[in-house]
Structure formats: C-alpha cells, structure tokens
Amino acid sequence: MPTQKPQLTPISEMTFAELEASARACTLCSEHLPLGPRPVFQISSTARILIAGQAPGRRVHETGVPFNDPSGDRLRAWMGIDRATFYDARRVAIIPMGFCYPGTGKSGDLPPRPECAETWRKALLAQLGRVELTLVIGQYALDWHLPERTQGTLTETVQAWRSYQPSIWPMPHPSPRNNLWLKKNLWFEQDVLPELRLQVAKLLDTH
C-alpha cells in the first residue's frame, strides 16, 4: 500500500507559533553549514524594536544566544540598554538575515546563506505588527530593508540616517572588526548614537 506524504502547511498560511517552530527546526541549507544548522533568532508579536543583523558568528552558534559576543556588548552600549532588556523578546526582536552560522572565509565570517531570508524573512517580519524602530545592521540587511537606496556605500547610507527617520536606522556592524571604521567616522558616535538612545528609551520606556 502506498504511504501518504504528510501535508505540510505552506509558510504563508502558518500561524505565528507554527512559523516560529518551523524556522527553529529548519535544516534547509545544512549542507553548506560547517557546524550544522542551529537557527538563532528572537521574536514575539509585541516587540517594539527590530534588530536586523547579519548572521550568527561561531560564539553565538555555540551558545544559541543572539549577539552574545563583543559585537552584542557594543550594540547594547550603542542602544543604551542592558542585557535583560535586550533579551526581552516581548520588547526586542532579533532577526538576522541568516539564522545559522555560515562559516568563516579569508576575511571574516561568510555572508548569510541566501536561502534563509528568501524562505523565512517576509513571513516572520509580517508577524511584527508593533515594531516602530528597526536597526538595519550591515550590508546584507541594508540591501533587504532599504532596497530603494541609491548605490551608495554603507558609510554613505549610514551618513544619510536622518532621511530614514524615525523608523529605520542604518548601522555599521558593531563588530570589533569595524574599530577602524568607527575611528574614521566619529560623527556616528557623536551625532547618531545619542539620538538613537533617545528613541530606544522612548519606545522601551527605559528613560
């Protein structure tokens, strides 16, 4: 007797719970992942802030906690919030372009796996009805969240931050690898971050 394949619910028709569970169990691009799949993200339908990052690094892969590394320490300092607030999924969603560690190349971590955003991003973002501020971190997230931006560099896009107010904040990656960028672009810490901290505090009611 022929066996019947289980009927899978299309992603576009999944409930929030089904969607989150399916993304957390995803193995779609496992053949490309040197340490195997371990999707790392944080989400709830009540979040007010979205952090749209790149992909987990090795340390985040090992702990399963997003931004649990020096990049995260710097990002929390940029936002002016502590770990407890940052990891409160009811307030802050963290949805990178790729959910699993993609491996390391000659000049740092490899790009996020493209299958990831293609498969999950639209559906997950559609669940975030209360988000009012999105931190768009690094080139891949900028390309997704600001497709209309001109061909400018990341620096030019971040420099034009006022034109994306109040909901989108283009950001450089907070990685220690970007220390030189931060030294060359002092305006980012002097002009952008104080304003960002104000907006974050207002939304999270932490001021």
Ligand code: SF4
């Ligand atoms: S990177 Fe994304 S698409 Fe690939 S296995 Fe992880 S969750 Fe699935």
